[in-house]
Amino acid sequence: MNDADVMHAMSIDDAYHVERTLARGANGVTELVSIEGAGPFIRKKIPSPLAQRGVWAALGSSRCARLPHVVATYELPDCFVVVADYVPGPTLSQYVGGRGRLSADEAVRLADQVCEAVQELHRLGIVDRDITPENTIVAADGAHLIDLGIARILTGRSGRRHDTTTLGTYGFAAPEQYGFARTDARSDIYAVGRLLGYMLTGVYPTERAYEQLLDDDMVVPPQLRDIVNHASAFEPSTRPQSIEQLRDELGGRRPVPAANGRRGTLRDRLPTASSSARRPVVVAAIAVVSVIVAVAVALAALTVSGVLPLDAGSPSGDATVQSGGEPAPDTSGGTAGDPADGTGGTGETDGSGGGTSPVGGDVDTAALIELTETGWSVDDSGYVHYGVGLRNTSDDLRVDFPTIEITGRADDGSVVFSDAQVFNTLFAGETTYCAGQTGNGTAPATVDFSVIAPDRYNVYASRESVSFTVSNTSALPEQYGVTSFTGEIEAATDGYEVRDGQQIRLSLILRDEQGRIVYGGITFVDWPSADRPRPFSIDPYGIPDYASYEIYGQIW
Known part of the structure; x- marks a missing residue:
């Protein structure tokens, strides 16, 4: 975009009056807007790397009444903007x-x-x-x-x-x-x-x-x-x-x-x-x-290598990979969902459930996965952004599709939402950090995390592993509510066969001055080549105040 294009797009953007913010998260912001007495309209600001411009271009030619009617699209320096008709009614x-x-x-x-x-x-x-x-x-x-x-x-x-x-x-x-x-x-x-x-x-x-x-x-x-x-x-x-x-x-x-x-x-x-x-x-x-x-x-999914926290103010840094199977230090010092005001919480929690695995004799699947640390915060739209540490306690068993249950509660203890979050694979002895978004738009007062015991058929005898090295990281200053965390990632495999089209899920973990997790965000990149690291950018919207960040890679 040249300067004239930027100025023109910004003048269009400024002409809209924001009536209400409907949603805000890693995928951008959705607002109810009007312009010169016309509307209301829905305006979606999508971070540029995530925008599927071809989808919105194709949708602009449709007259189907049951799909969004696109009124306008335009580019801003950091995001792609879609304006569509507003459809009143409950979800x-x-x-x-x-x-x-x-x-x-x-x-x-x-x-x-x-x-x-x-x-x-x-x-x-x-x-x-x-x-x-x-x-x-x-x-x-x-x-x-x-x-x-x-x-x-x-x-x-x-x-x-x-x-x-x-x-x-x-x-x-x-x-x-x-x-x-x-x-x-x-x-x-x-x-x-x-x-x-x-x-x-x-x-x-x-x-x-x-x-x-x-x-x-x-x-x-x-x-x-x-x-x-x-x-x-x-x-x-x-x-x-x-x-x-x-x-x-x-x-x-x-x-x-x-x-x-x-x-x-x-x-x-x-x-x-x-x-x-x-x-x-x-x-x-x-x-x-x-x-x-x-x-x-054959699906060997999620493995994460830890990265030492980097000071938020530093322009760049190198990520250090923790050795496979070594649990990250627990810096939580609290219980899950401590704050009652929805600003965040950390803590340890035990896995639950039962069952045995035929692999290697009777195995208590409930003890295979443990939560080492949890933390969360709520955005302006009431959605929860979390980060969790997961550890495979076995030295020779791989667990596919480890699952945690996340429950948000109101001040009176009533359930606001309950959500099962599925990840890919925990290799034997590995500790990993995973991030994500959950909730239904109603801000909880507390959030509880628990492990759902793996099913027997998702446990295998395997010593294969994957490790990642994250380097040249930077936290770029916030622009239009988006802070970009950039860097490069390399991968090393030990017995794991990389599939065609394999990708890496990147998890961003933000911590406060006490070392507690206050936010988690994700993005996905293609698998790096053997001789060249893969550059990446994680672009969360409206993140809370933080003191340090970490970036982890998991196979996807």
Whole structure:
């Protein structure tokens, strides 16, 4: 952008009056704005590295009433700006929360309207990847999809086995969004199936009661349960292959195939070599399952190497990798969720759950993973940004998909939100730090963290490992609410085979003067080449005051 372009864009930006900030986080800021008495409009300021400009350009040509109507787009020096029409109404989460589970007729009607929006996205060559109750508005004329923050253009490239750089929302994100395969139109079909299940049961797919309610004929009509199961099958090849096919099933214009695939509950239904070999399926399905099993067993994900804290005021520094298996020092000195004002908290917490692993004899899976440290803060929009330390206590067992449960509570102890956060892999003996965002926009007074005991089929005997070196780091001054943490990352493997399209998840940990974690943020980069480190930039928006920062790498 030249100076004239910058000045023109800034004059446009200044012409809008901000009525209210709706959301603020690592993916930018969303505001309710007006201009010269017109509006209101939704204005999204997306950090430049995260902006999917092709998505918004394609969306600008659409006239589908159930998708955001783009009014304007323009570039600022540090962000891409989208202005769209405002659609009044509650989110589907608020709508169901106030009414309880919906009737079959209403759930089907809303699901079909979501399908109408998704059908238009797919016509434009866009896959949404984050269809959730929070991203669906129930307006006077029905359901509307909003946000599209992690949508992407379908490129049709076949050279990469996966392309996901953002997980989406656990419980609604398809298994391939966790690195199993490339995302495509069937990933959105999975999410719509889960959305229908949510409306019919009144509970999120991540809640324990979801499966029980879904299987209850008194709650969910069998025909609709079959549609949910078909759409949310684990293997993409066993779902409806187009959104039009799903709409036909919802409208009774097409029979629903007999279930020949497992429900797509990532944690509880990952395939194992033994169970998939015994399961009677058609020949084509056997081939698909075999591929999924191989990927799941071979998937070595999240390993993190620690970085010594760097003074926030220093312009640059070199990151020092901790040796694998050595736990980071516990600097918390408190209990999880100490502050009652929502500003942050740190502490230790024990894992919970039970079970044994067939690997190496009886293994107490509840003791395999422990939380070494936790910390969090709440942004202006009520969302929680957290950082946690996770340690694999075993010297010879790898744990895939370690999961923690995060619970936010109000001052009276009532639950504000409960969220399961899934990571990839903890190698034997490793301690890692992971960051993320959670919550539902209602600021909690306290936040509790606990480990969900790994399932037996996610524990393997393995001594492979990956380590990362982060160097040349800098914390660039804040501009327009964004502080950029930059640097370079290198990777070294020991027995781990790097997959085609492998990526690294980078976790930013901010600490206060007492050494307590007060913020966590993430970004994703492609795997560095053998002879050249990979540059990166983590660009969080509206971070709290901090004294030092650390950056960790994990395989993705």
